[in-house]
Amino acid sequence: MKGSKDLKNIKIAYIGGGSRGWAWQLMRDLATEKEIAGQVALYDIDFEAAKHNEAIGNELKKREDVVGKWDYKAYETIDGALTGADFVVISIMPGTFEEMASDVHLPEEYGIYQSVGDTAGPGGIVRALRTIPMMFEIAEAIQAYSPNAWVINYTNPMSLCVKALYTKFPEIKAFGCCHEVFGTASFLCEMLKDMEGIDGVKRQDLTYNVIGINHFTFFDKASYNGVDLFPMYDKFVDKYYDTGFFDEASKTNWMNNTFSCAHRVKFDLFKRYGSIAAAGDRHLAEFCYGKEYLKDPETVKAWKFGLTTVDWRKKDLKERLEKSRKYLSGEEQIDVTPSGEEGVLQMKALLGLGNFVTNVNIINRGQVPQLPLGSIVETNAYFSADEVRPVLCSDIPSELLALFSRHIYNHESIMKSALTGDLNHAFRAFLNDPLVTLDVKTAKELFDRMIHNTKKYLTMYQIG
Amino acid sequence: MKGSKDLKNIKIAYIGGGSRGWAWQLMRDLATEKEIAGQVALYDIDFEAAKHNEAIGNELKKREDVVGKWDYKAYETIDGALTGADFVVISIMPGTFEEMASDVHLPEEYGIYQSVGDTAGPGGIVRALRTIPMMFEIAEAIQAYSPNAWVINYTNPMSLCVKALYTKFPEIKAFGCCHEVFGTASFLCEMLKDMEGIDGVKRQDLTYNVIGINHFTFFDKASYNGVDLFPMYDKFVDKYYDTGFFDEASKTNWMNNTFSCAHRVKFDLFKRYGSIAAAGDRHLAEFCYGKEYLKDPETVKAWKFGLTTVDWRKKDLKERLEKSRKYLSGEEQIDVTPSGEEGVLQMKALLGLGNFVTNVNIINRGQVPQLPLGSIVETNAYFSADEVRPVLCSDIPSELLALFSRHIYNHESIMKSALTGDLNHAFRAFLNDPLVTLDVKTAKELFDRMIHNTKKYLTMYQIG
Amino acid sequence: MKGSKDLKNIKIAYIGGGSRGWAWQLMRDLATEKEIAGQVALYDIDFEAAKHNEAIGNELKKREDVVGKWDYKAYETIDGALTGADFVVISIMPGTFEEMASDVHLPEEYGIYQSVGDTAGPGGIVRALRTIPMMFEIAEAIQAYSPNAWVINYTNPMSLCVKALYTKFPEIKAFGCCHEVFGTASFLCEMLKDMEGIDGVKRQDLTYNVIGINHFTFFDKASYNGVDLFPMYDKFVDKYYDTGFFDEASKTNWMNNTFSCAHRVKFDLFKRYGSIAAAGDRHLAEFCYGKEYLKDPETVKAWKFGLTTVDWRKKDLKERLEKSRKYLSGEEQIDVTPSGEEGVLQMKALLGLGNFVTNVNIINRGQVPQLPLGSIVETNAYFSADEVRPVLCSDIPSELLALFSRHIYNHESIMKSALTGDLNHAFRAFLNDPLVTLDVKTAKELFDRMIHNTKKYLTMYQIG
Amino acid sequence: MKGSKDLKNIKIAYIGGGSRGWAWQLMRDLATEKEIAGQVALYDIDFEAAKHNEAIGNELKKREDVVGKWDYKAYETIDGALTGADFVVISIMPGTFEEMASDVHLPEEYGIYQSVGDTAGPGGIVRALRTIPMMFEIAEAIQAYSPNAWVINYTNPMSLCVKALYTKFPEIKAFGCCHEVFGTASFLCEMLKDMEGIDGVKRQDLTYNVIGINHFTFFDKASYNGVDLFPMYDKFVDKYYDTGFFDEASKTNWMNNTFSCAHRVKFDLFKRYGSIAAAGDRHLAEFCYGKEYLKDPETVKAWKFGLTTVDWRKKDLKERLEKSRKYLSGEEQIDVTPSGEEGVLQMKALLGLGNFVTNVNIINRGQVPQLPLGSIVETNAYFSADEVRPVLCSDIPSELLALFSRHIYNHESIMKSALTGDLNHAFRAFLNDPLVTLDVKTAKELFDRMIHNTKKYLTMYQIG
Numbered sequence A, B, C, D: 001m002k003g004s005k006d007l008k009n010i011k012i013a014y015i016g017g018g019s020r021g022w023a024w025q026l027m028r029d030l031a032t033e034k035e036i037a038g039q040v041a042l043y044d045i046d047f048e049a050a051k052h053n054e055a056i057g058n059e060l061k062k063r064e065d066v067v068g069k070w071d072y073k074a075y076e077t078i079d080g081a082l083t084g085a086d087f088v089v090i091s092i093m094p095g096t097f098e099e100m101a102s103d104v105h106l107p108e109e110y111g112i113y114q115s116v117g118d119t120a121g122p123g124g125i126v127r128a129l130r131t132i133p134m135m136f137e138i139a140e141a142i143q144a145y146s147p148n149a150w151v152i153n154y155t156n157p158m159s160l161c162v163k164a165l166y167t168k169f170p171e172i173k174a175f176g177c178c179h180e181v182f183g184t185a186s187f188l189c190e191m192l193k194d195m196e197g198i199d200g201v202k203r204q205d206l207t208y209n210v211i212g213i214n215h216f217t218f219f220d221k222a223s224y225n226g227v228d229l230f231p232m233y234d235k236f237v238d239k240y241y242d243t244g245f246f247d248e249a250s251k252t253n254w255m256n257n258t259f260s261c262a263h264r265v266k267f268d269l270f271k272r273y274g275s276i277a278a279a280g281d282r283h284l285a286e287f288c289y290g291k292e293y294l295k296d297p298e299t300v301k302a303w304k305f306g307l308t309t310v311d312w313r314k315k316d317l318k319e320r321l322e323k324s325r326k327y328l329s330g331e332e333q334i335d336v337t338p339s340g341e342e343g344v345l346q347m348k349a350l351l352g353l354g355n356f357v358t359n360v361n362i363i364n365r366g367q368v369p370q371l372p373l374g375s376i377v378e379t380n381a382y383f384s385a386d387e388v389r390p391v392l393c394s395d396i397p398s399e400l401l402a403l404f405s406r407h408i409y410n411h412e413s414i415m416k417s418a419l420t421g422d423l424n425h426a427f428r429a430f431l432n433d434p435l436v437t438l439d440v441k442t443a444k445e446l447f448d449r450m451i452h453n454t455k456k457y458l459t460m461y462q463i464g
C-alpha cells in the first residue's frame, strides 16, 4: 500500500553510539525483532568507539539465532548519521569521570552525600549545566538534518535534557525513556508472589498510572487483573518496613548489581505520602530533604541502599571495555534475548506495529494540568503510528505537587541560566534543592568550586 | 485474591430499562460475554415496559447459545435499581413524540430544517432544557445510592446530559458513549477496500484520534498498519465528492436504515477543514451554518442525506413494539452476536479485564487544554481497572476550535439558564446557534413557542 | 536624581508620520503638555508627507500658547526614526483607497454590507492579510533599533496588528489604543444628563470595566460616584429603543461626522446580552450575524447608523489635504486644546508622571483567563512607570465569550495563514465570520476576488 | 440620585470587636473620615470586651475634633452583627496564649526557632488548623446574614483564613489586608532620604508591584517619579548589608517596638533573588530554610531581628488592657490622626469614593497565571465601586515561584486535611515546611505533641 514506510529500510541514528552499555541493549533488542530492519548509524565524539560498535553490531546479522538483520555504520559527523534517520537515539556521557567525580564527591566535603549525583542535587544541577549546550547542539542538528525523526533520549539528567531539546527546536518529536519505573513494576510482581503466592506475573501484566518527574515518579493507581494493589502494598510495607525487601529483579538486571536496594526508602515514602514511589531508592533519596535518607553514609547504610561512587563507575567501565574487547575478538557473543527495555517496542508502535501505553518523559502540554505548561513530566502515554499522546493526570495530590514543583521550578531556573548566560539563576536553583542543606555563603563556595571544575563545558557563561 | 470484585456477581442498573432498542443491544452483548455475570436492574418510568424487558432478558439465560448468564429484574423505584450497582446505564427518552415534533418540525415554519433535532440547533437546545432536570434527578439518586458506580450515558443531547451529571454530582464517575465515530471508522475500512482493494479490515484494526464534541467529532489522525490514511482520503473525497459514496455499514447497522448517507457533507467538510469529520452527515450538518447543508429540503436531497422525521420515529417505534411482542411470545429470538457497541467491553476494562483505548464524552479536565475546563468534549480515552483517562489533544487547529467553542459556550449558557432559572441565557444560546438564521425578534417568537410546547418539563423556570 | 529619564529629551518615533489626522492629534496633545519635551521622529513611506508634518509641527513650538516644546524631524529610513526612541507610535494606512474599495464594496455584490470594513468581516480579514507583513517589518525594526521603547499602535485591524507585533518580537512592549470606548463613556455622561439632569460629568468621572476585543468591547460594570449605572441604562434603553438617541459627543468628535449613530444597535445588544456594548454602532454591527443589522442598506438606515463608504473617505482625505496646505501656509493654525485622546497621558504615566487606569488592546497573558492565552483582548490596564498591567476579568458571561472567541479563533487562523503561507487558513476564518452569510462555493469566489485585488501586498503567499 | 447607598448609614460588622488593637485603629480612622457614617456592630466571643469597645467608640462621636460620627454597638450574636452589614471586618485571636505558647515555643525543644509562629512553620500550620473551623463558621454566617457585604480579614494565618472563607462560601466578596508591605514601602522612602537626601516622601508617592503570599511578598518593580528604585536599592544593600539599617518607620509604628529589625534578612534575600522582599524580617525569615536565619537565637541576633515571644505578647496585652481601662475612664483619649492603615480607604473606594490601587490577599482567579487557580496570593488590586480587580502578574521569576508554591501547596494540603478530617495531609504539609529540619520520625513526634495541645479546637478530627 502506498504511503507505508519500508519497514525493512529503517534508519536509526545513535548519538553516543560508541556506548558500551545502552548501544548493546539496542543491538540485542533489534536482533530479536523480525518485523523491521535497516541501518543503525553510530555517531560518537569517540569515533573509534563507534567503529568498535559497528564491528560488534555487524557480527550480529551473520548469526543464525538473530532474526532482526541490521547494518551498523559508524559516522564521523553528526549530519551523516542524522540525514534520513527515522529515529534518533541520544545516549551520551556529558564530560568525563573527572567532572563526574567533582559532581558526586566534592559536595561530600560539605556534608552532602549523593547516591547517584546525575539528576538533582548539586551534582545533577552542575551536570545539567554541562549537558544543556550539548543538547542544544544536537537539537539544532536534528532540526537541520532529520526534523521529522522521532527522538528518544536516554541521557541524564533526563528532564533537563528533554527540556533542552524542546527549547532549541520546539517542533521536535522527542521523548525520554528510563527503566526505573519498570523496575518498580517488576518489584510489585514480586510482591504478588511474596504476599499471595502468585508466581510468574510480568510487569506488562500489571496496570499502573505514572505521575511525576524522572527518577521521582509515583504510581497513584496500580492493579492486577482488576485488583487494586494498594491495600496489598500497604500490608507489604508493614511486613518489610524494618528489614527491607530484596527483589529478584534488582539482582538480575544488567545495570543493577550496585544498584539494588531493600526498598526501605520506597516504603517510607509510602507511609508519608500514600503513593507508591516508582524508582530505585538511590534515585528517590536524592529528591528528599538532605538530612533524611542521605544524611551521612551510616544513615544510607541503615536505609539499605548504596552510594554509587565514581570509582565504581570507573571499575564498571573497565569491565565493559573488556567485554567490548571480547565481543570484538569473538571470545564472547552478545546475548540476543530481549533486554526488558522498550525502545524497540516504541519504535515499532510509532511505525504502526502495535499501539500500547507506557511511561515517558515529555513536555507538559496539559497532561498534568496542575503543573506548569512547558515543564518536563513523566506520565503514561499512548503510542501509535507517528504519535505519542500522554494520558491525562489531573488529580495529583497537593503533597506530591509540592515535591515535584520544587524541582520543576529549578529546571526552569537552570534553563533560564543557560539561555541568559547568568549563573545566578542556576545558583538560585542550587540553593532551592532539598539536598543543599547549607547556609547561602557556604552554598556559594561549593557551587563556585563545582562550576570551576566543569567550566570548560560551560560555553554559555563568561567564567573568570 | 482478596480485593477482587466477584465477576459473577456484577450489578448493572439500567435507567430507561424499558427501552426497545439500546436495552436489547445490551442484552445481546452481555449474552456473548462469558467472563462476567450478575443482575441487570431495569428501571423505567414505564414500569410495564421494564417488566417486558425483564421477561425478554430472562429468556436469554435459558438458551444454550448464550454464554453470559444474567438475571433481569424490573424495579419500581430508582433507588432499588441503583443500590449496589457497579454500573449505571442511562438511556432515556426525555418527553414524548409530541415534544419531539415541536423540537424538530416547528422551526420548519421559520425556514429552519433539522436532520435530527436532538443535539444542537433549536430542537437540540429545547430538548436539552427538558432533559437537564431529569439528569439532575438521576445524578442525585446516583450520589445517594451508588456513588462509586461507573455511569455510562447514551441519552441525547449527549454533551449537556453528561454536563448535567457532573454539575449536580461533581465526583460522579460518568462518561457518555455514541457509535457515530465507529460508523466513520468502518467507513474508512470501506475506503480501504474501494481504493486499495484491501478487504476485511475492521474498525478496530485502524488507529484514529478523535477530537471535538459529540456528533461533531473529527479525526485529526488516522492510520492503518502505520500508513497515514489522510492522503488516501484526500483522493477518495475527490473521487466521490460529486456522487457520494454509500457504505456497507450504513446499510446494515440496526439503527441506520433511514440514517444512511452518501457522506457528501463529510467530504465537503474535509475540503474545508482538512480533517475527517467523524459522524453521520445528518449530525454534522446540524453544526454548520444554517444556509449551507440544511438550507431547504432540496438542498438536503442534493447533499444526499435525510431529515429524520418524527413520523418516521413513530413508525419505527411501532415496529419495535411489534418486535417486543414477538420476543415476549417467543415468536422471535434476540440475536446473540456482538452488536458492535462497546458498552460491555468498557465495563470489562473497568473491571480489569483488558485495557483499551476508545472515544468517550467526558468532562474536560485538561485533555483539550485549548477548550474551557469543565466543558464536555469527545476524545480518545484509555480504559483500565476503575479508570478512564483521556488522552491529550493539545493541538486542535484554530478553525475547528472556532466551531467547537461556539457550541461549548452555548452549553455553558444553557446550563447557566437551567441553574439560575433565567431563560434569557438559553435564548442567548439559541441566538448563537448556527442554524438560527433569524433576526432576533423572529428568533424570540420561535423560541417562545417551542418553550411553550415543552413547558411542563421545565420545572426550573417560572413560565407564564 | 540619577536613573531618571531626562523628561525634556524624550524621543517619539511616529511610523506613518505623514498622517493628516492622528499625527495632528498628537501634535496638539504634546503642545498642551509642559512636563515633557523632546523630538518627534516622523517616518512615512510618503516622505514628503512626513516633511510637511515636520514643518507643521515645528511651527508649533514658536507659538506662545504652546507650552510643550517639541522638535519634529522627518526621517527617510525607519532605523533613523527608531534609534533612541522612548516611544513608537504606529498609525499607518495599509495600502490605498483602491484596496480599501475592494475590501468594503466588493462584498456588496454578494449581499454583504459592511459599515466600516477594516476590522472583521470580509474587508477586515483581507485588510489584515495586507497589514500583517507590514507589522512584521515594523516589529523587526523595533527589535533591531529600539527594543526597549513602548509601542502604541493605532492601526486597524487593531487585534491582528498587535498580534503581529508580538508574534514577530515576543518581548515587545506594545499595546493598542482606540477611542471607541471613550465615546461610549461620554455617551453615558449624556445619559446622566438626560435621565437625571446631572450636567458636566466627564467620562473620566465614571468608572467602568472593559471586556472584549477591539471594536466589540462591552462594559460589565459602570458606575458614577458609587452608583451602579446599569439600572439607569436599562430605563434609558427602554426610553430610546425605538427612536434612538443622538449624543453630543458623536457630533463634535473630530472624526465623527459621518460616524455618528443613534445607538440603536447598542440598545439592542443590551436587550440581548445585558451588558453595555462600548463602541460605535457601525463597529458593533460588523461583529453580529450578517442578516441582522447589516442585512441591507434599508435595514442599516432603520437602525440609524451609516455605512462608511470609500468615496466618503476620499472626500475626507481631500479636506484634510486642504487643511494640511493651510497649516503649512499659515492660513490656519492647529488647535492646541486637548484632543480627548490619551496617548500623551499614557506616555506620561509610563515615564512615572501619574499612574492611571484605562483600556488597552494587549496580548492576553491571563487577564482574561477564559480566553486563549496569546490572543489580543481589550481590557482595563493600570499604567505606571515603565509598566502596563492589565486588570483581571475572570467572570465574562459565556454568551459574550461565545461572541468574542469566534473572532479570536479567526485571528489565530489568519495569523497561521500569514505565517505558513497557506491561504486556506485565512479562508476558513473568512467562512467562520458572522458577516459571511454565503454558501462555501460563493464564499470562495468572493474571497478569491478580494485576494486578487490586494495580492501585491501579500508577500507571504504564492498567488497565481 | 437613585441607586446610591446612603453614605451616612453604613453598617460595619466587626467580628472580634472586643479587640484592643485593630478595633481602636478602625475607630481612629473612621473618626477622621467625614464622608461616611453609620454603625459599627461589635461582635466578640468575649461580649464584655465588645461592650467596652462600644463605650470607647461612642465617646468618640461626642468629641469636637472627630469629624466621622459613628454609633458603636456590641451584639451578643453574630447574626445580629452581620444582618444588614455593608462591610464585615474579621480580626480574631484563634485560641489563647496557651495554644500560642505551644505553637511558638514547643518547636524550640526540637531546635526549631520561630520569630512569629503565626503564618508558616510548625506554629503557623497548627494555628491554621485551629483557625479554619472558626473561619468556616464565620463564612457560613456571612452567607446566611450578609452575603453581599464586603469582607476584610486581618486574622492570621492570612492565606488560610481567606482560603477558608472562599472554600465555605465561594461567592464571598472577601480579601485580606496586612500592613507589612506598607512598612517596606516606607522603608524605601527612608532609603531615598539616606541615599539621595530626598526627604518627606510618603509611601503613597511610590509605585510598586507586589507579588507573593502574605508575609512573604516581594516587589518586582518599584519607582519614584518614574525613577526605577532597584539600582539605588542595590547600592543601599551594599552600604548596609553588614551593619543593617534601622528605619524610622519601624520605631514609630504602633505595633512595632519589638517588631523592628535591621533589614539584614531583606538585604540578603535581595542578594539571593534580585527582588525586594516586602515584609518585616521576622516574617520573611520564617519562609526560608530553617538552618538559615532562624538556626538558633545567636544567629537571629546576628541577623538583627527578634523572636516575638508569647511572654512579650502577654505583657503587651496587659498594657493594652490598661489602655482600655484608661480609655473607658476618660484618663486617656484615642488619637484621631490617621493610623496609616487602609481599611477605611478601601471601604470608601468600594462605595465609589475614590478608586485606587493597593495590595490585597485574595483568591487567585488568574492574576498570577503561573500559580494554581484557587490559591491565595497577595498582589496589587484596583479598588473601585463594588469591585476589587487584581492586576496581572504574569512574569514572576521561577526562583520565587519555587518559594511561593512550596507554601501554596501546603495551604492546599492543610485545607484538604481540614475538609476530609484526615490529619495526614496536614502532617505532609508540616514535613514540607522549610523550617521543619527534622527527620520524619522526630517531626511526627513534634507534630503530635502540638496537635495534642490544641486539640480542643480541632473539631474536624477524631483525635484520641
Ligand SMILES: [Mg+2]
Residues within 6 Å of the ligand: A156, A177, A178, A179, A180, A215
Ligand atoms: Mg534513568
Ligand SMILES: [Mg+2]
Residues within 6 Å of the ligand: B156, B177, B178, B179, B180, B215
Ligand atoms: Mg449519538
Ligand SMILES: [Mg+2]
Residues within 6 Å of the ligand: C156, C177, C178, C179, C180, C215
Ligand atoms: Mg478604533
Ligand SMILES: [Mg+2]
Residues within 6 Å of the ligand: D156, D158, D177, D178, D179, D180, D215
Ligand atoms: Mg500581617
